[in-house]
Structure formats: C-alpha cells, structure tokens
Amino acid sequence: MSHGGASASLNPFSRLMSGTAGPVIVVVAVIFAAWYVAAVLLNTPFQRDTYERAGQENVSIARLITDTLAQERPVMPAPHQVAVEIWKTTAEKKVTSKRSLVYHSGITLSSTLLGFLIGTTLGIGLAVLIVHSRVLDKSLMPWIISSQTIPILAIAPMIIVVLNAIGITGTLPKAMISTYLSFFPVTVGMVKGLRSPEIIQLDLMKTYSASQGQTLLKLRLPSAAPFLFASMKVAVAASLVGAIVGELPTGAVAGLGARLLAGSYYGQTIQIWSALIVAAVIAASLVTIVGVSERIVLKRMGMAQ
Amino acid sequence: MAREDGANARSVIDIRDLSLTFETNDGPVHALSNIDLNIEEGDFVSFIGPSGCGKTTLLRVIADLEKPTGGHISVNGVSPEEARLARAYGYVFQSAALYPWRTIANNVALPLEIMGLSSEERAERVKRNMELVNLSGFERKYPWQLSGGMQQRASIARALAVEPDLLLMDEPFGALDEIVRDHLNEQLLQLWAKTNKTVVFVTHSIPEAVFLSTKIVVLFPRPGRIYDVIESDLPRDRTLDIRETPEFLKIAHRVRDGLRAGHSYDD
Numbered sequence: 001m002s003h004g005g006a007s008a009s010l011n012p013f014s015r016l017m018s019g020t021a022g023p024v025i026v027v028v029a030v031i032f033a034a035w036y037v038a039a040v041l042l043n044t045p046f047q048r049d050t051y052e053r054a055g056q057e058n059v060s061i062a063r064l065i066t067d068t069l070a071q072e073r074p075v076m077p078a079p080h081q082v083a084v085e086i087w088k089t090t091a092e093k094k095v096t097s098k099r100s101l102v103y104h105s106g107i108t109l110s111s112t113l114l115g116f117l118i119g120t121t122l123g124i125g126l127a128v129l130i131v132h133s134r135v136l137d138k139s140l141m142p143w144i145i146s147s148q149t150i151p152i153l154a155i156a157p158m159i160i161v162v163l164n165a166i167g168i169t170g171t172l173p174k175a176m177i178s179t180y181l182s183f184f185p186v187t188v189g190m191v192k193g194l195r196s197p198e199i200i201q202l203d204l205m206k207t208y209s210a211s212q213g214q215t216l217l218k219l220r221l222p223s224a225a226p227f228l229f230a231s232m233k234v235a236v237a238a239s240l241v242g243a244i245v246g247e248l249p250t251g252a253v254a255g256l257g258a259r260l261l262a263g264s265y266y267g268q269t270i271q272i273w274s275a276l277i278v279a280a281v282i283a284a285s286l287v288t289i290v291g292v293s294e295r296i297v298l299k300r301m302g303m304a305q
Numbered sequence: 306m307a308r309e310d311g312a313n314a315r316s317v318i319d320i321r322d323l324s325l326t327f328e329t330n331d332g333p334v335h336a337l338s339n340i341d342l343n344i345e346e347g348d349f350v351s352f353i354g355p356s357g358c359g360k361t362t363l364l365r366v367i368a369d370l371e372k373p374t375g376g377h378i379s380v381n382g383v384s385p386e387e388a389r390l391a392r393a394y395g396y397v398f399q400s401a402a403l404y405p406w407r408t409i410a411n412n413v414a415l416p417l418e419i420m421g422l423s424s425e426e427r428a429e430r431v432k433r434n435m436e437l438v439n440l441s442g443f444e445r446k447y448p449w450q451l452s453g454g455m456q457q458r459a460s461i462a463r464a465l466a467v468e469p470d471l472l473l474m475d476e477p478f479g480a481l482d483e484i485v486r487d488h489l490n491e492q493l494l495q496l497w498a499k500t501n502k503t504v505v506f507v508t509h510s511i512p513e514a515v516f517l518s519t520k521i522v523v524l525f526p527r528p529g530r531i532y533d534v535i536e537s538d539l540p541r542d543r544t545l546d547i548r549e550t551p552e553f554l555k556i557a558h559r560v561r562d563g564l565r566a567g568h569s570y571d572d
Contacts, residue, residue, distance in 0.1 A: 198402070200398050200400060200402045201402055201404070203370055203396075203398070204396070204398065204402050205419075206369075206370060206389070207368060207370070207389065207394070207395075207396040208392065208415075208416045208419045208420070208467070209389055209390045209391075209392055209419075210419045214419050218404075218415065218418070218419070219404070222404065222406045225406070301406040302405065302406050302407070302408065302447040303405055303406050
C-alpha cells in the first residue's frame with residue numbers, strides 16, 4: 001500500500017473509504033436500497049387492492065412492506081426474490097432440466113460465442129480489405145455504417161425466417177444476428193488499428209522493399225492489436241444482446257431470450273428479472289475474459305510495460 | 306584494402322540537375338532545384354544546412370522515398386527505385402522507429418525476415434551487428450527498456466544487418482545529448498573505416514559534419530540548392546581530438562560561412 005502510512009492514523013471509516021473496496025460497497029448498498037424502495041412503492045397499489053378485496057383494514061405499514069416484498073407476481077421483484085429464484089433455477093436444478101437457467105444460459109452462450117467468432121473474423125477481414133483498397137474504403141464503409149442504423153429487432157425475425165426457410169435452424173441463425181452486431185465495432189476498430197503505424201514505420205518497410213503482405217503481417221496487424229481488443233470488448237457484449245434478441249421473435253423454446261419471453265407471457269416478473277441478471281453477469285464475465293486475454297497478449301508482445 | 310582517394314573510385318550516387326517541387330494548396334514549394342552531386346564509393350558525405358533547405362528531402366530522393374520532379378539521379382548505376390527494390394542501402398531515420406512489440410534482437414532481424422534469410426543466417430547477422438554497435442546482452446530487451454542512444458544504436462545495427470554498401474542516415478543522433486553523440490560519432494567512424502561503406506549523412510551540427518565527413522555539402526533553402534561542396538583533407542582515421550586542430554577549425558569555419566550566407570533572418 002503506497003499510502004498506508006497516512007491512512008493508518010485515520011479512523012476505521014476513513015481507512016475503509018480510502019481504498020476502492022469501501023466506495024464500491026457503498027455504491028452497491030445504495031443501489032440495493034433504491035431497488036427495495038422502488039419495489040415497495042411500485043407493488044403497494046396491487047397490495048392495497050388485495051387488502052381491500054379481502055376486507056382487511058388498518059393494515060400496519062410494517063406488514064404492508066413485508067407483503068409488497070413477497071408477492072408472487074410483483075410489478076418490481078425485490079432483490080432477494082430474484083436471488084432466491086436464481087439459486088433455485090441454477091444450483092437446485094439439474095443442468096439438463098428445461099427449468100435450469102444454466103441450461104438456457106448455455107444455449108444462448110453458444111450462439112453468442114459462435115456469432116462473436118464469425119463477427120470478429122469478418123470484421124478483421126473487412127478492415128484488411130478496406131485499408132488496402134481505396135475503392136473498397138469508399139464503397140463498403142457507407143454500407144457497413146448504415147447496416148447498424150437498422151433496428152436489430154426489425155431485421156432479426158427476417159434473418160431467422162429466411163435461414164429457417166433454407167433449412168438452417170438451431171444455433172447458426174441466432175449466431176448470425178450476433179455476427180451482425182459484433183462485426184461492426186471490430187471493423188471500425190481494426191481499420192483505425194491497421195492505419196495506426198507511423199509514417200516512419202511504414203517508410204522503414206518501404207526501404208526493405210517489403211511486400212504489402214509482409215507489411216500487413218509484420219507491422220499493421222501487430223500495431224492493431226490494442227485496437228482489436230478494445231473493439232472485441234464491445235463486440236462480445238453486442239453478441240450476447242444479438243443472441244438474446246434472436247431468441248425472441250421465433251418464440252424459441254430455449255435460451256435466455258426464451259425465458260424472457262415466457263416470463264412476459266405469464267407475468268412471471270421474477271423469472272424475467274432472473275434471466276436479465278444472469279445475462280448481465282454473463283456479459284460482464286465475457287468482457288472480463290476479453291480484458292484478461294488483452295493483458296496477457298499485450299504483455300507477451302512486450303507492449304504492456 | 307586499398308582505398309586511396311583516387312580518380313578511379315566507382316561512382317555510387319550520380320545526381321544531375323535534379324529538382325523536386327511539392328504541389329501544395331498554397332502553391333508549389335521548390336524543395337530542391339539544380340542539384341548536381343557525385344558521391345563515390347567509400348565516401349562519407351554530409352548534407353548540412355538550415356532547416357527547410359531540403360537535406361532530408363534529398364536523402365529521401367536517393368532512398369526512393371520521394372520522387373524527383375526533374376533531372377537525373379542514379380544509385381549504383383540504376384534508378385533509385387531499382388536500387389531500393391534490390392535493397393542496395395540501409396536507412397537510419399531521425400528516430401529509432403523500433404517496433405515496440407519486438408525485442409531488440411527481433412527488431413534487428415526484421416529486415417532479414419523480409420529478405421527471407423534462413424534462421425541461422427539471421428541469428429548470425431543479428432549477433433555480429435549487435436556486437437558492432439556494442440549492444441550485446443540486450444538482445445531480449447524491449448525498446449522501451451533501452452535509453453534513446455541505445456535505441457538509435459539498435460536502429461543502426463538493423464540498417465547494417467542488411468549488409469548494404471550504402472548507408473543513408475537522416476540526423477540519426479539529432480535527439481541525443483552531446484556526450485552520447487560524440488561517442489556514437491566515434492563508433493560510426495570506426496565502423497565506416499572497417500567496412501568500406503559509402504555513407505550519406507544528414508546533420509545540422511557543424512562539428513559532427515566536419516568530424517565525420519570526407520565531403521561536406523552545404524545546402525541553401527528556398528529553393529533547396531547546393532551552395533558549397535567542401536572536400537575534407539583530414540586523415541581518414543580520426544579521433545575526437547582532431548576537433549582542436551587548425552585544419553579542423555579551418556574546414557568548420559568554411560562550413561559556418563556557408564551556413565551564414567544561406568540563413569535569412571527575415572522570417
């Protein structure tokens with residue numbers, strides 16, 4: 001600890017807040033507190049109706065609060081209800097069970113990763129073409145940018161339906177939607193990355209009379225590595241969104257998207273929130289994995305000091 | 306190894322009535338005009354002049370990094386482009402331009418990989434040239450772990466590894482302090498004496514130019530042109546002490562006069 005000497009003399013609270021752990025705990029606590037307050041407020045009208053119908057009067061505030069946090073289909077589930085639901089559908093269910101969130105996460109994750117892989121490869125390929133050809137730069141780039149202005153919710157059903165019509169079903173159609181979302185940040189980042197070498201570094205290659213391929217391999221691609229990882233972080237999160245959206249329009253029976261859909265059909269808000277939280281955790285994990293591999297690769301390349 | 310300053314030395318670079326005009330939005334800029342210059346094998350030629358006189362541009366024309374707009378130039382008897390494609394020269398830039406993701410040894414090996422040499426040949430040349438610039442033991446370091454002077458030495462080793470007969474150096478020691486610069490100048494001179502290379506060296510330091518060169522070319526700006534060509538009669542093997550001798554100071558004086566004449570203080 002660099003500032004251990006200074007903080008040792010402070011009171012325990014100041015010492016806790018001087019690191020990162022203290023402030024993070026406070027922020028999380030505030031979020032949970034706000035969530036609980038929102039749950040009570042949003043669930044109160046339904047709870048009052050229930051009391052009225054049952055003819056109960058003069059219900060105490062304490063009981064009202066307890067009841068609003070224990071509804072079966074709340075407008076806003078409380079954090080502990082979501083936590084219990086996640087526990088029941090992960091730890092207490094067999095992985096193969098149709099009610100297991102692990103099972104559904106696995107389905108979504110596989111199309112996420114497949115789409116991310118194809119998207120990243122496609123993105124790198126497009127960037128290489130664009131950097132080497134003025135014609136492609138002028139002709140492809142506008143299409144690539146406008147492709148992202150189309151709402152994914154509008155295009156996802158079409159992709160699924162078209163691919164189903166030609167006999168492609170299962171993971172691949174969903175992965176295509178992940179690809180659609182993830183190739184874009186990779187293309188944009190890699191075009192910038194492949195153009196990042198300084199003039200002097202390119203001149204150096206010219207004095208060796210290096211071919212375009214050699215310059216690409218030995219200069220442009222290594223220079224682009226930091227850009228690639230930055231865009232892959234965006235792309236992997238976008239891939240997950242794509243996979244979930246891909247599960248919505250066809251009424252898929254499995255995957256986190258299917259859980260969201262089923263939850264909304266039957267008003268199972270706790271189920272919806274559980275699926276959302278799990279999706280968020282998966283997204284955070286994927287971004288973290290890309291971040292960790294970025295550190296490892298750049299360190300091995302000697303570029304992280 | 307006979308290397309007398311004789312009449313039968315082979316011409317390496319032949320420039321006749323060369324000009325280069327850049328078209329810019331503010332009209333044409335005459336970077337070079339009416340350049341006539343002959344550089345012979347084994348020469349150490351310095352280009353010196355105020356900034357904007359075209360000395361770097363002239364070096365880049367020789368290296369085929371810029372195309373002249375008029376006149377004639379040949380390098381090793383062929384066009385600069387053919388000479389570049391034949392890897393006839395090694396080029397040292399103002400900054401080391403090492404690739405940060407490569408170790409020093411791999412940076413030196415970069416041109417050799419591009420030339421398609423075998424790994425044994427590469428290893429041997431890397432070892433030999435790193436020894437030549439006193440960098441043995443730093444093979445596995447990354448550029449950021451080395452001082453500026455060591456980085457520039459690594460870039461010289463990289464240029465030498467190509468084993469060119471012609472070495473083009475663009476203010477290679479410009480960013481270094483006086484002591485390091487003196488030391489590298491001495492090393493460069495020893496290297497040149499050992500290898501019989503032709504060196505073309507761009508600088509804006511008078512002592513550096515006089516100390517290193519057999520021929521000093523003084524350039525003038527706007528348009529870039531040659532004002533004076535000074536043949537140095539200093540002995541080929543020199544030490545830094547030579548800078549105190551009357552002969553050295555006489556040449557330095559002539560260079561300084563040339564630079565003064567070319568300097569305009571209007572702008």
